[in-house]
Amino acid sequence: MKKEKEELFLSEYERRELLQSRIYRVLPVAAILLLLLLWVAVSRGEASKFPSPTAVWERYLKLLDRPIKNLGLFGHIWASLQRVFIALGAAWVIGISFGILIGWNKKANALLGPIFTAFRAVPPLAWVPLVTMWFGIGEFPKVLIVFVGALMPVVVNTQAGIANVQKEYMDIGTIFHANGRQMLLEIAIPSAFDAIFAGIRNSTSAGWMVVLAAEMLGGKSGVGFLIVRGMDSGDYPLCLLSMICIGVVGYLLAIVIQFLERIICPWTAKKSN
Amino acid sequence: MSESQYKVEVHNLTKNFGSLKVLNDISFNIKKGEFVCIVGPTGCGKTTFLNLLTRIYMPTKGDLLIDGESADPKKHNLAFVFQEPSxxxxxxxxxxxxxxxxxxxxxxxxxxxxxxxxxxxxxxxxxxxxxxxxxxxxxxxxxxxxxxxxxxPDLLLMDEPYGQMDIKLRFYLEDEVLRLWKETGATVLFITHNIEEAVYLAERVLILSNKPTTIKEDLAIDLPRPRDVTAPEFIEKRQYITDQIKWW
Known part of the structure; x- marks a missing residue:
């Protein structure tokens, strides 16, 4: 009898914990609902300058029916994503290699570090005029601009990770008489995986932002193009629809990257169990 | 002939950093498969001693031989266990x-x-x-x-490996290291400032003095294993070493 009572007491505590954990699951949903409500509120009335949810929804349905430049909404999203993926692939390969080089080799860092730091300060979009002059307004210049934007975070993070390997890990290499190559491949690079992945995460979000801006400057496809089209033709529901898509896709990209990190570096899932 | 029975020989090892004398004429031998503990007050130069073994420093005088050859971490197989688990x-x-x-x-x-x-x-x-x-x-x-x-390893060096651990864990890991030592027949040099630990583990305890460090005493611990930390003979050895460290 007494034991039952104890269990009851415990379960009450646990129930409160359960409730707590549920609150955390409900909160994001509540935020979205609140935002929707706010949206409805500000877009009410004839005089409102804010496209209403129904207008955006109808614009979405219309876009399914009548593609813009032969592409539906998802076609445009995919066009943007393709540019981002190509640029990211190149930025990761080149950025990680370069980051390792200047993070590991002091001479290379002394030689190239300052130049890189100066280039880093230039926003990717500042390259638009020159890149347009050199390569026109085709696919390549857009990818190139995204590449520039995505390259910086990868290099910076990789370099920091490689240059700041914890001494105790390096000591392990010394104890086992690792040579320079083994030090780099077996100790420094794996220990910098966290940092490198932080760079990959940042570069993905940076790349996704820059591609939209690059598309707004000229082009015939992509979500950035849709926004410009909406602006030029006073089609504000289209603008807002595109913005929502940008947000959703950016969110999904972040989840994909997080998932990748779990698979590639299982040890970074710190003390979760 | 008599030299070959020793795994490690330390001959008149002396190390000065400028005018600072750290190690002063240390000589001792370790037989193959022996378990030797080094105890001494903190700051008695045991880190310097270790760094001489690994050839991070070269000795001012004297030498350190493994299997009759001058110690060389590239040739000889030395293994380390440090204080921090890594x-x-x-x-x-x-x-x-x-x-x-x-x-x-x-x-x-x-x-x-x-x-x-x-x-x-x-x-x-x-x-x-x-x-x-x-x-x-x-x-x-x-x-x-x-x-x-x-x-x-030809020689396993353990530098206060259990310094950070609580008593229960230390007892447990001490037994663990003894078992491994017996099973593998490794030669172990175990540095600690815990006298009880030294008496529990070692076949021989080298007691170091303050700087400039010499070997104050080379003490055989011939207690039967498994050792009982509460046995009178054990306590006697422990007390003896403690006194040796206390009085210069």
Missing amino acids: ALPWKTVEQNLRFGLELKKLPKEEIDKRVETIIKLMGLESFRDSYPHQLSVSTEQRIIIGRAFAMN
């Missing part, structure tokens, strides 16, 4: 144990064989594929100790 977090337990052997590029069958032996000896079977962060500190320290023994 398994590589991105490797599983098994990969951590393989690490040193793979760096030496031993044949795969040899690595498999040694690692299996160590995993079994240390009871790490169920942790084989776990990552260090999923394990307790004592299990992590077991990996480090296992990793060192897996190298089949």
Whole structure:
């Protein structure tokens, strides 16, 4: 009898914990609902300058029916994503290699570090005029601009990770008489995986932002193009629809990257169990 | 002829840093398969001694021989266990144990064989594929100790490996290291400032003096194993060493 009572007491505590954990699951949903409500509120009335949810929804349905430049909404999203993926692939390969080089080799860092730091300060979009002059307004210049934007975070993070390997890990290499190559491949690079992945995460979000801006400057496809089209033709529901898509896709990209990190570096899932 | 029975010979080892005399004419020998503890007050130059063994420093005078040859970490197989447990977090337990052997590029069958032996000896079977962060500190320290023994070292150096651990864990890991020592026949040089630990583990205890450090006494501990830390003979040895360290 007494034991039952104890269990009851415990379960009450646990129930409160359960409730707590549920609150955390409900909160994001509540935020979205609140935002929707706010949206409805500000877009009410004839005089409102804010496209209403129904207008955006109808614009979405219309876009399914009548593609813009032969592409539906998802076609445009995919066009943007393709540019981002190509640029990211190149930025990761080149950025990680370069980051390792200047993070590991002091001479290379002394030689190239300052130049890189100066280039880093230039926003990717500042390259638009020159890149347009050199390569026109085709696919390549857009990818190139995204590449520039995505390259910086990868290099910076990789370099920091490689240059700041914890001494105790390096000591392990010394104890086992690792040579320079083994030090780099077996100790420094794996220990910098966290940092490198932080760079990959940042570069993905940076790349996704820059591609939209690059598309707004000229082009015939992509979500950035849709926004410009909406602006030029006073089609504000289209603008807002595109913005929502940008947000959703950016969110999904972040989840994909997080998932990748779990698979590639299982040890970074710190003390979760 | 009589020299060859010693695994490690230290001849008149002296190290000065400028005018600072750290080690002063230290000589001792360690037989193959012996378990020797070095105790001494903190700051008595044991780090310097270790760094001489690893050839980070070269001695001012005297030399240090392993198997009759001047110690060379590239040629001789030295293994270390330090105070801080440091398994590589991105490797599983098994990969951590393989690490040193793979760096030496031993044949795969040899690595498999040694690692299996160590995993079994240390009871790490169920942790084989776990990552260090999923394990307790004592299990992590077991990996480090296992990793060192897996190298089949000519000489295993342990520098206060249990300094940070609570009593229960220390007792447990002390027994663990004794078992490994017996099973593998390794030669162990164990540095500690815990006198009880030294008396519990060692066949011989070298008592160091303050700087400039000399060997104050070379004391054989011939108590039967497993040793009882509460036995009168044990306490007597412990007290004796304590007094030696206290009075200069």
